[in-house]
Amino acid sequence: MHVLPPYERILVLTEGHLGVFSSKTAACLLRYRGQDVVGVIDSVAAGTDVRTAISWAPPVPVFANVAAATGSQPQALFIGIAPVGGALPPQMRQHVRDALQAGIDVVSGLHAYLSDDEEFVKAARQSGARLFDLRRPPTPGVIAGGRARGTRCRRVLTVGTDGNVGKMVTAFELKRAAQQRGLDARLAATGQTGIMIEGCGIVVDAMVADFAAGAAEQVVLDIGDCELGIIEGQGSIAHPGYSGVTLALLHGACPDAMILVHHAGRTRYKAEPHDPIPPLGRLCAAYEQAASLLHPARVVAVAINGFDVEERLVQAEMRRIERELKVPVADPITPDVQRLLAAVAE
């Protein structure tokens, strides 16, 4: 499992991409780990108010380069974007190099490993800075054996109607709400952004298929000694490409309860637009049947992502789903997240 040092002074690199969706990784870091961020590195947005681009960000400076940020005594530079194709954009190279040369650790969730890049490896070796590629699978892999069933905590898994619907956001909002109520809640991160926020985890979909369930099992065992264990789901059980990852995670985590996460109004898979998403009731049944093969679990609530959908349509859909599925339905980035928490804590 990847375990990052407990950084308290992080620079987030967006270089020309600062924005809620253009730098989604950065936006999530600023939202869920803002207290540990001391600045953003972006020569295009340098000097502007970061909250113009990302409204919920803490008021940290946007620096033009790493040298300008020295006064903040940064410990690490996190790559704040997830570019199509998975490689480091050329204009980011100088910042990564500058950080490493200055002895600042670099943390990356990119598909293309920075630790395969000779220039970066050499700079890191010379300064002693560490280079973390979060998508690199930890070795050796483990074959899952249903061991998550033995953890003390109540295990809740976010499951999706598609990829990229808000499973991670739902998990973090739920954890925050639970901790605010005094619950000992922990989060098992299964994607690179989640790991950047939590500080530890394994990227399940980057594992060799035989070991994907084992990776999920390991992250759950790691948090198992708490009251409420919230597990970040991946993919969707009916997705033509990713369903195997979804089931590996489900059977590795053996949740006691699930929250179905849905993007209001989405009827076709984002990556496969010719394929319709099954009705939500059917997906709930599929998740429950799959879970029951190892450890019974119900879908106890639905989290709705209202991004880019008219508010009244979101409300109408939420009421429709609640009538149909007879479970609480709520937008997790609103105070209604309490309804999701109440549903999982039962």
Next chain:
Amino acid sequence: MHVLPPYERILVLTEGHLGVFSSKTAACLLRYRGQDVVGVIDSVAAGTDVRTAISWAPPVPVFANVAAATGSQPQALFIGIAPVGGALPPQMRQHVRDALQAGIDVVSGLHAYLSDDEEFVKAARQSGARLFDLRRPPTPGVIAGGRARGTRCRRVLTVGTDGNVGKMVTAFELKRAAQQRGLDARLAATGQTGIMIEGCGIVVDAMVADFAAGAAEQVVLDIGDCELGIIEGQGSIAHPGYSGVTLALLHGACPDAMILVHHAGRTRYKAEPHDPIPPLGRLCAAYEQAASLLHPARVVAVAINGFDVEERLVQAEMRRIERELKVPVADPITPDVQRLLAAVAE
């Protein structure tokens, strides 16, 4: 996808392990590709009748080493065992080296890649011999998109109640029976032994999890222009460790029909003996529900593996299952394989 040259003169390396179970890979090669085998390399069994160890083998010589086999003009040496731990046993190194130095290709299904071994790579480079590591994932990976649904052939997938129950054997027996009846039947190989027999395929469980379904899709597309496409399954949908691989393969292959494969009398997972295998009816339902999310398919027959079980108990179990599930039940290595063929061809 791995595509091997169409070898007609293969040496099978067992070196001290010749036997139906001690060299299962070799035993399958001798059974399903015996016409292309010119000898076995095994210094311990050298000079003996190979059929003493493997009754169905063609009467090929057992040579002490590669040099002794030169007269057969071998084109390739196939590693005929799957050792625990996945590395090449030390006593096999000389044979691999000898083959490569003699310009003979080497084909391996081991977890530890021979092409990571400097000595072997150097020998291969010097002679021009090729080194195939079948478990090395082809790159780039592909995300499945349900494209297998567009193939012309009728797609049949062998699905298991556990790993290691006989899904591959069932697939090859079915293909043989179909071809004997004049059907244009092809097999999509998804494991290293299947690829050695067929000459092409992808090891699905060795793919990064995101690409496992895509690998299954690719092998099915490759055979799609036939009458009967038989797809080798992997794992089991309720296996704590491997279910994700099983679902990836199911959704990548989008079969029209499934054959459930079961080892008579097995009630617990071989690798997880504390976990009970669900009742067969429950597993059939799970497979059919999972398939229906993308492309409906029924379990049309059950193949029973009777290894190491008293014949009368096997027969009793077969009758019991047939009564319960109301589909034909047969042992695929007997002439009753025709009943399985009849069930899938409907």
